[in-house]
Amino acid sequence: xxxxxxxxxxxxxxxxxxxxxxxxxxxxxxxxxxxxxxxxxxxxxxxxxxxxxxxxxxxxxxxxxxxxxxxxxxxxxxxxxxxxxxxxxxxxxxxxxxxxxxxxxxxxxxxxxxxxxxxxxxxxxxxxxxxxxxxxxxxxxxxxxxxxxxxxxxxx
Amino acid sequence: xxxxxxxxxxxxxxxxxxxxxxxxxxxxxxxxxxxxxxxxxxxxxxxxxxxxxxxxxxxxxxxxxxxxxxxxxxxxxxxxxxxxxxxxxxxxxxxxxxxxxxxxxxxxxxxxxxxxxxxxxxxxxxxxxxxxxxxxxxxxxxxxxxxxxxxxxxxxxxxxxxxxxxxxxxxxxxxxxxxxxxxxxxxxxxxxxxxxxxxxxxxxxxxxxxxxxxxxxxxxxxxxxxxxxxxxxxxxxxxxxxxxxxxxxxxxxxxxxxxxxxxxxxxxxxxxxxxxxxxxxxxxxxxxxxxxxxxxxxxxxxxxxxxxxxxxxxxxxxxxxxxxxxxxxxxxxxxxxxxxxxxxxxxxxxxxxxxxxxxxxxxxxxxxxxxxxxxxxxxxxxxxxxxxx
Ligand SMILES: NC(=O)c1ccc[n+]([C@@H]2O[C@H](COP(=O)([O-])OP(=O)(O)OC[C@H]3O[C@@H](n4cnc5c(N)ncnc54)[C@H](O)[C@@H]3O)[C@@H](O)[C@H]2O)c1
Ligand SMILES: [Zn+2]
Ligand SMILES: [Zn+2]
Numbered sequence: 256x257x258x259x260x261x262x263x264x265x266x267x268x269x270x271x272x273x274x275x276x277x278x279x280x281x282x283x284x285x286x287x288x289x290x291x292x293x294x295x296x297x298x299x300x301x302x303x304x305x306x307x308x309x310x311x312x313x314x315x316x317x318x319x320x321x322x323x324x325x326x327x328x329x330x331x332x333x334x335x336x337x338x339x340x341x342x343x344x345x346x347x348x349x350x351x352x353x354x355x356x357x358x359x360x361x362x363x364x365x366x367x368x369x370x371x372x373x374x375x376x377x378x379x380x381x382x383x384x385x386x387x388x389x390x391x392x393x394x395x396x397x398x399x400x401x402x403x404x405x406x407x408x409x410x411x
Numbered sequence: 412x413x414x415x416x417x418x419x420x421x422x423x424x425x426x427x428x429x430x431x432x433x434x435x436x437x438x439x440x441x442x443x444x445x446x447x448x449x450x451x452x453x454x455x456x457x458x459x460x461x462x463x464x465x466x467x468x469x470x471x472x473x474x475x476x477x478x479x480x481x482x483x484x485x486x487x488x489x490x491x492x493x494x495x496x497x498x499x500x501x502x503x504x505x506x507x508x509x510x511x512x513x514x515x516x517x518x519x520x521x522x523x524x525x526x527x528x529x530x531x532x533x534x535x536x537x538x539x540x541x542x543x544x545x546x547x548x549x550x551x552x553x554x555x556x557x558x559x560x561x562x563x564x565x566x567x568x569x570x571x572x573x574x575x576x577x578x579x580x581x582x583x584x585x586x587x588x589x590x591x592x593x594x595x596x597x598x599x600x601x602x603x604x605x606x607x608x609x610x611x612x613x614x615x616x617x618x619x620x621x622x623x624x625x626x627x628x629x630x631x632x633x634x635x636x637x638x639x640x641x642x643x644x645x646x647x648x649x650x651x652x653x654x655x656x657x658x659x660x661x662x663x664x665x666x667x668x669x670x671x672x673x674x675x676x677x678x679x680x681x682x683x684x685x686x687x688x689x690x691x692x693x694x695x696x697x698x699x700x701x702x703x704x705x706x707x708x709x710x711x712x713x714x715x716x717x718x719x720x721x722x723x724x725x726x727x728x729x730x731x732x733x734x735x736x737x738x739x740x741x742x743x744x745x746x747x748x749x750x751x752x753x754x755x756x757x758x759x760x761x762x763x764x765x766x767x768x769x770x771x772x773x774x775x776x777x778x779x780x781x782x783x784x785x786x787x788x789x790x791x792x793x794x795x796x797x798x799x800x
Contacts, residue, residue: 377483
């Protein structure tokens with residue numbers, strides 16, 4: 256299936272709003288597309304450790320859990336282990352209780368932000384930035400929804 | 412400011428848009444002197460990478476002057492004349508430390524789209540859709556450049572704007588293909604595609620010591636450029652059996668190194684071409700891979716292939732048997748420009764690497780829609796349309 260069609264289909268499924276479009280894209284099971292996402296049942300998904308590798312000293316990371324993760328308080332278990340070779344540290348977290356897909360999305364975003372804060376010192380921003388006239392089209396709405404949702408989606 | 416934006420499939424317009432501002436401490440703002448169309452834009456324009464929104468500013472290959480720097484910028488200064496790499500890389504993550512800059516972990520804050528498509532997200536790129544970060548492009552008077560110390564390089568005085576421009580993307584990409592495919596003295600290198608990228612891959616292969624370099628295309632004006640400005644040999648695939656010619660020219664072995672610089676809209680004569688086009692149109696495959704297939708079949712046993720052409724997702728009839736049984740090494744990547752740009756600028760300063768001939772059509776930014784039309788249709792011998800904001 257072509258990418259344009261997937262986007263349009265996802266837009267349709269999302270009723271034009273695009274909020275769920277990206278999740279749809281990731282759950283498509285077609286050769287060559289979107290087979291990478293985790294489609295565990297909600298209980299198993301909630302129990303999985305979500306992890307990023309951070310190029311830093313594991314000891315240091317252990318003593319100063321980055322703010323975006325710390326903000327979850329005792330709802331999360333957080334684990335820091337050395338990554339093999341020269342790869343730094345593995346920063347992993349999972350929820351202690353049952354969670355929704357949205358909360359897992361928040362955790363993904365928090366892990367990515369934590370990594371950026373440690374490696375770069377800040378989180379890269381995209382908006383606001385220059386753009387021309389935005390036509391109101393279903394495809395445009397779907398892409399806007401995808402871009403908005405993208406920091407919280409993916410394979411983490 | 413004025414900027415060239417994507418407004419729909421094969422539609423470009425020039426609009427008034429807000430000026431960019433510093434958003435992060437590592438940002439710089441560059442006042443664009445020159446910005447060029449690239450073959451990659453054609454895939455975007457044609458809707459083959461469908462993550463563009465109407466109003467997105469196009470362009471990823473550019474140079475200009477630094478006019479503002481963020482608080483954490485240490486090396487770049489206001490007034491520096493710089494060429495900027497197309498991919499956005501932090502310089503501090505593990506991938507950047509391995510010099511795999513286009514794979515930077517901190518270059519695309521919206522990785523969900525590409526992780527869904529490919530399992531992992533590469534970095535971000537200017538003006539290259541919301542899948543690659545949604546960053547505004549360079550076809551504008553000003554552009555915000557994240558990680559200015561990492562992605563912007565001061566142009567040596569002896570290098571002209573028009574020469575430096577292509578260090579951004581076309582030359583870096585070509586160099587990456589030739590070097591990471593392992594080109595060594597004594598090698599025969601074959602390059603598919605005589606656009607800006609293919610020509611520069613051929614030149615890089617020569618500078619890396621290749622014994623013989625052959626460039627394959629069908630457009631006579633591009634093949635003439637290869638002879639005259641690159642100094643490589645050419646094969647016109649519209650009049651020559653490429654496989655037979657390559658075998659004859661290499662003592663029956665096949666090229667040691669093959670570099671594909673064509674991408675997902677490859678043209679091919681005969682049944683294969685029709686087959687791929689129909690499949691792409693019927694949406695049964697997303698990409699047309701005829702040059703990749705040919706390169707795999709032509710490559711010598713144990714040789715290597717580097718795929719520089721951009722592909723989006725899945726292809727059909729990939730000759731995996733030839734790849735496996737002939738023991739080939741196959742690699743590909745978006746450009747790790749930051750790794751090669753310093754060396755490229757040195758070669759440019761010494762006059763060993765010239766690119767001015769690629770800029771066949773230099774025009775004001777206001778004419779970008781016409782420029783893209785010419786570039787797309789290869790009209791009037793257009794190799795690259797370069798815009799001056
Ligand atoms: N990897 C990267 O980071 C990177 C960077 C820049 C460009 N690119 C990609 O490199 C490719 C080339 O870019 P360009 O700017 O030179 O584009 P271009 O469109 O100017 O050139 C492509 C050339 O390929 C030729 N061609 C078409 N079918 C062919 C075939 N079957 N055999 C041989 N030649 C064939 C065309 O005639 C044309 O001259 C594009 O796919 C582009 O997206 C990749
Ligand atoms: Zn490019
Ligand atoms: Zn990085």
